Amino acid sequence: MKMQDIKTLITSGTIIIAVALYMIFGRSPAQEKDTTSTNQDSTISIEQVEEKTGNKRFDVDYIKAYDGDTIQTTINGKKQKIRLLMVDTPEMNYNKGEAQPYAEEARDYTIKLLQNAKKIEAVYDVGPETDHYDRLLAYVFIDDVMLQESLLKEGLAAVRFIHKPNNTFEDEFRDIQQAAENEKLNIWSRENYFQKDGFHPEVLK
Numbered sequence: 001m002k003m004q005d006i007k008t009l010i011t012s013g014t015i016i017i018a019v020a021l022y023m024i025f026g027r028s029p030a031q032e033k034d035t036t037s038t039n040q041d042s043t044i045s046i047e048q049v050e051e052k053t054g055n056k057r058f059d060v061d062y063i064k065a066y067d068g069d070t071i072q073t074t075i076n077g078k079k080q081k082i083r084l085l086m087v088d089t090p091e092m093n094y095n096k097g098e099a100q101p102y103a104e105e106a107r108d109y110t111i112k113l114l115q116n117a118k119k120i121e122a123v124y125d126v127g128p129e130t131d132h133y134d135r136l137l138a139y140v141f142i143d144d145v146m147l148q149e150s151l152l153k154e155g156l157a158a159v160r161f162i163h164k165p166n167n168t169f170e171d172e173f174r175d176i177q178q179a180a181e182n183e184k185l186n187i188w189s190r191e192n193y194f195q196k197d198g199f200h201p202e203v204l205k
Helices: 003-025 046-053 103-115 147-153 170-182
Strands: 061-067 070-075 078-084 120-123 136-142
Touching (some): 046 120, 046 136, 103 147, 147 170
Parallel strands (some): 078 136
Antiparallel strands (some): 061 070, 070 078
């Protein structure tokens, strides 16, 4: 074999190896498939809630969160507590101020979403607009994604406190919860922690 042929083979081989290495290691993040799951897609849109309930959305200004399912807000210049319809998160002040398991995670998750929100809106269901604590009962949307749905998807809330006719989206909520249960996310990772009458920290001891 002539020296020129050897040089050609070496050059060609080097190019092939370089191309192969680039294909394996040199792809930019934008070229790679994004397998990170996000919770930004909403199964229940605010338009669906308006249509099914016949109620219109209203703007909400966030002040603070007491726990994952109860927030302090300002609506039309007036301070109002909102209790998220049909979901329950572990309590922050359960036993002498001690938080139940996953209470801090649920509260912090709610705070993070609300603090970073560009817009916060709420819609009433077809039943009473307040509970016996005079808290507003509503579906809350953060940048068009329902907060209840997000908490259920993350396994940080359970479907509870169902009072007809304020249960228009009960079936959808239960389907979302079931998916989190199947994946054993957060509160569902501990067997019997959540029962029909609420959370039971004692079973975790």
